Amino acid sequence: MAMTSEEMSNDPVAVETLPPTLRLRNISKVFGATKALDNVSLDVLPGEVHGLLGTNGSGKSTLIKVLAGYHSPEPGGTLEFNSDNVKLPLRPEDFRRLGMSFVHQDLGLVPSLTVLENLRIAEIALAKGGLINWKHEKAAAKTILERYDVNIEIWRRVDELSAVNRALLAIVRAFEDVRRRSEETGKPGLVLLDEPTPFLPRESVNQLFDLVRRIAEQGSSAIFISHDIDEVMEFTDKVTVLRDGRVSGQAETKTATHDDMVELIIGRRLEKTTTTKTASTAKRTVLAKFSDISSKTVKARPFEIGKGEIIGMTGLIGSGYEQLPYLMFGAQRADAGTVQIEGQSPIVLSGLTPKAALEHQFALLPGDRLEKSGVGSISIFENMLLPGITDYSARGFLNNAAMKKEARRLGAQFEVRPNNPEAPLGSLSGGNAQKVLIAKWMKRNPKLLLLDEPTQGVDVGTRDNIFKALRAAAQQGMSIVCASSDAEQLEAVCDRVLIFARGRIIDELTGARLTKDEIMQACYGSLSKLTETDRSQEVIES
Numbered sequence: 001m002a003m004t005s006e007e008m009s010n011d012p013v014a015v016e017t018l019p020p021t022l023r024l025r026n027i028s029k030v031f032g033a034t035k036a037l038d039n040v041s042l043d044v045l046p047g048e049v050h051g052l053l054g055t056n057g058s059g060k061s062t063l064i065k066v067l068a069g070y071h072s073p074e075p076g077g078t079l080e081f082n083s084d085n086v087k088l089p090l091r092p093e094d095f096r097r098l099g100m101s102f103v104h105q106d107l108g109l110v111p112s113l114t115v116l117e118n119l120r121i122a123e124i125a126l127a128k129g130g131l132i133n134w135k136h137e138k139a140a141a142k143t144i145l146e147r148y149d150v151n152i153e154i155w156r157r158v159d160e161l162s163a164v165n166r167a168l169l170a171i172v173r174a175f176e177d178v179r180r181r182s183e184e185t186g187k188p189g190l191v192l193l194d195e196p197t198p199f200l201p202r203e204s205v206n207q208l209f210d211l212v213r214r215i216a217e218q219g220s221s222a223i224f225i226s227h228d229i230d231e232v233m234e235f236t237d238k239v240t241v242l243r244d245g246r247v248s249g250q251a252e253t254k255t256a257t258h259d260d261m262v263e264l265i266i267g268r269r270l271e272k273t274t275t276t277k278t279a280s281t282a283k284r285t286v287l288a289k290f291s292d293i294s295s296k297t298v299k300a301r302p303f304e305i306g307k308g309e310i311i312g313m314t315g316l317i318g319s320g321y322e323q324l325p326y327l328m329f330g331a332q333r334a335d336a337g338t339v340q341i342e343g344q345s346p347i348v349l350s351g352l353t354p355k356a357a358l359e360h361q362f363a364l365l366p367g368d369r370l371e372k373s374g375v376g377s378i379s380i381f382e383n384m385l386l387p388g389i390t391d392y393s394a395r396g397f398l399n400n401a402a403m404k405k406e407a408r409r410l411g412a413q414f415e416v417r418p419n420n421p422e423a424p425l426g427s428l429s430g431g432n433a434q435k436v437l438i439a440k441w442m443k444r445n446p447k448l449l450l451l452d453e454p455t456q457g458v459d460v461g462t463r464d465n466i467f468k469a470l471r472a473a474a475q476q477g478m479s480i481v482c483a484s485s486d487a488e489q490l491e492a493v494c495d496r497v498l499i500f501a502r503g504r505i506i507d508e509l510t511g512a513r514l515t516k517d518e519i520m521q522a523c524y525g526s527l528s529k530l531t532e533t534d535r536s537q538e539v540i541e542s
């Protein structure tokens, strides 16, 4: 059963006899006017997989950064590790000494180095006189991978590995660091996993979870951060929920429900989203027809997008769907194919540039937001309104006050927290920055909005609001492409979903078939649907 902070005692875990591996009491962190952490207390027991949930900006990453020694907490808090009082603030390397290790979302691997070098990076860097005993390093790397029953070729460069193998490697490395430290100290360690699973297909996520579970059975613990409530419920023993920097509640996972979790996260129950989906394409006016888009890894048959239609694109990772928004916008050069907009002469996609796409009123929200779509160092209002800045200038002067007012209105609509248009975009949490960038493109009211994983990293309440905003825009005539691995999102928001396998469109789901389960089934069953001809022309190496 979930408990709110009022129902909890000061001592959150009193049921187990073993002392907690990590015990935090009254940890606070202030950034200017923002209380990112407000007296957070939390225990993680040995062998426990502990979920950390919360809305965007609720303080999850700040807590991890305090533990990594990156942020100094405010005075007054305490940290115990295996019952030892640890002096705060932690210094950057303290976590290693204590037996903690981190897997951040970017995984922290060096892509140009091999698996072996990534696993043994510390030993290789410290090799006496620069002389590396490769025979010894090879045997050590193999032993580590065998220990965790992970089968990855040690001489492969990390940038040649599949997404799941990269994630597995990062987790194995983190657990191995902790295991070795535990051997020295005789005490359990702690691995902190900060959203390591986005974009991974279900079976790969299961593989990662099995690995973490096996390691936890040996006594070390894990903290697991994710916005995917079902994933957290399935995978963890206990959950702590943060809201506005405070612990809003804790729950034993096996007795809590999904709705309990939603309520602890956003402070209210979610109404069922009732989305009005428009009629099928046959009855729509066509906005654009994309014919034979082809690249090194994609060979898509012709498809049309109706005015006011939301089309989902999905498949297993690497099936090609994730490249479609970029190919359709000219952000990635197509080898062949055309787009015909509103019945005009076809435009050759190999010559389409993002500038030309913008002139045709296309917009693209890339998956890699801050890097490709926003400028972290400039203000939120400038980021939001930059594409239409001329609307706010007269006789050479910019009307800053009007821009800020509009940005504040959009911020409230998309629940950007804190809603301060003057703050730099880079000061927002990842999910809040994503809300700003969605608002930016919705505001431009493009004819065709191309989205790559639009709600990745966005919390459950705002996700619902984004769905509603997308549906409302579609009803006003905006056409939207949503490339996503999130079947639940596709079911909630799309009129039609195209399923990709090995670069081809192999199925199309509409009407009663457009459900989360059918989407997942279509993705997993997708390869068997490739015809013999498709197989002989496969465009992606298996």
Ligand SMILES: Nc1ncnc2c1ncn2[C@@H]1O[C@H](COP(=O)(O)OP(=O)(O)OP(=O)(O)O)[C@@H](O)[C@H]1O
Residues within 6 Å of the ligand: 031, 034, 035, 036, 054, 055, 056, 057, 058, 059, 060, 061, 062, 063, 417, 418, 427, 428, 429, 430, 431, 432, 457
């Ligand atoms: N370096 C910083 N300077 C100013 N404010 C910051 C800084 N880092 C975080 N914040 C603020 O602290 C609050 C907590 O942010 P944090 O990144 O911890 O949230 P989060 O729960 O990890 O969010 P998300 O789920 O979106 O990643 C937010 O309001 C954020 O804007």
